[in-house]
Amino acid sequence: MSELYPLANRAVPGAGRPVGTDSAITLAERRPSSIVEFAFWDAGTPIPKSIVPGSQPEPNRAATTPGHVFLSVAPGRYMAIGQDSSLAERLEAAIPITDGTVVDLTHGRAGLRVTGVPAAALLQKGLSFDLDIDAFPPMSATNGGLHHMSVTVIRLDADVFDVFVMTSLAGSLWDWVTDAAVEYGWQVAAPVT
Template sequence: MSDTDMPRLLEPGKRDGRDPNALSFREARPASICEVASWPDRLEAVANELSKSCGVNLPKGPGGFTAGGGKRLCWLAFGRFLVISEDATTTAALKERISTDDGSVVDLGHARYGVRIEGEKAAAVLNKAVAIDLDIAAFPAGALAQAPIHHIPVLIMRLDDARFDVFAPSSLAQAFVDWLEDAAQEFGYHIGAPGGLS
């Protein structure tokens, strides 16, 4: 998707709070996002095709993601996957490769708004609303969780010790950004230019 396709809710260059260098936020704008669901008896076929098409191994199970080659393969729940990609053709390619006899592919590119949260206090700011232990020992790199933030259903992905990507429904993105900036006041933050998955 292009920059003109999605609203710009985070204002690049903005600095606020006690220490503006404590946290950084930026819009995370992959080129495509799709949800893939397998029919109950076709999970193995769909999972194998996803791994092959994305060029990455499957996560060990629900609640994790793997990444490589500009793609993330996320296992959300039994029979439900999310593919986030820097390649704008990924969703269309998966629609061709996954038979409707095996499952379905739904384009979510315009339905999700991503934010990269980075800094030593990244987990702390999320834990103001998320009742999940985000300590690195309990929620390591490659872990994901679906949780409500300020009554907004979001997907939280841990990239490493100090970086998370959070995807919210586009229709509720403004409410999520408002919450995030307010929650981060205690620590301070600055906003960078939009970017992709790297």
């Protein structure tokens, strides 16, 4: 069965627009197997240990388990991104309706990885929260607005960001990022799962 990722026709590996011969920005489509949002009626309810055995994600921070990243996006509300295609089912099993809710958004989000020394400067053109390394250090995550689009931004490292947007806006995110990256030069790498 043919599955078409939202940026498959745009983020074609090898494409790009360098400055001279340099491309300081590398773009790659993010293709996680699962993107799941879950929330608890009581904001203080911890994520079940069966899902996150270690530290809970702090507000606007991400916690990781093997193959997964968990983001705290609002009080009692989380987003989980991972390679486990059964993640939504596992969460539904772990979180009964009496505790909270689970929504599978896997097909509802497009993801883009932005890598390079000027990655923060590039995204700062659109994001109106502080991307300074001290203010938004690695493994920070938050929801924000970028060119009138709601986005979820995760900083994985000093120069590595993942940006998720509603699937229908994938093209507009791509247009915005590739335009904003013109001054740095950009290239496309293979999709990241």
